[in-house]
Amino acid sequence: MAAKTSALLCLICWACSAPGQRLLEKRFEREEWIFPDTVWGEWKLEEPLPCQDLELQIDLSEAYPWRNLYVQLLVYPPAGPVQASRLQLVFSDSLGNWYSENRKFRTFVAQGVAFASAGRYRIGLLPYIRQDTVRGVRRVALYSRPCLPE
Numbered sequence: 001m002a003a004k005t006s007a008l009l010c011l012i013c014w015a016c017s018a019p020g021q022r023l024l025e026k027r028f029e030r031e032e033w034i035f036p037d038t039v040w041g042e043w044k045l046e047e048p049l050p051c052q053d054l055e056l057q058i059d060l061s062e063a064y065p066w067r068n069l070y071v072q073l074l075v076y077p078p079a080g081p082v083q084a085s086r087l088q089l090v091f092s093d094s095l096g097n098w099y100s101e102n103r104k105f106r107t108f109v110a111q112g113v114a115f116a117s118a119g120r121y122r123i124g125l126l127p128y129i130r131q132d133t134v135r136g137v138r139r140v141a142l143y144s145r146p147c148l149p150e
Contacts, residue, residue, distance in 0.1 A: 024124075025142075040122065042121065044120045048117060054109050055144075056071075056073075059139040060138060061103070067090065070087070072128045077119075079117060087109055089105070
């Protein structure tokens, strides 16, 4: 029981906390993420970071026609190969009930990530699977914060 309470408190603290350091952000003026646009950001590290959590925020409008979105996260480290992750983000249940009242979604896309090298990281986010413009997306942003204590 204590473990469940502790986990719940950590989740509440995360949900109420400041988002951390912004790695990338784009506001879509016409609420359209045009295919095949990639949103890019750069992150310069003076020293390695042993444990970071990456949080994705997506703001949708009423015009968003689907219950999910597939995105690909690209990380180009200072040295070494690109690291790519494909993610399915689910925004509503099978009955169409949205998981957020205001259609502003926050979720971790990576937890416990080590950025082992100092230097400049290039980070990209793009939609995949749909080969067309994604309507109803107002904003996307990616943040990094130190790992939550366990």
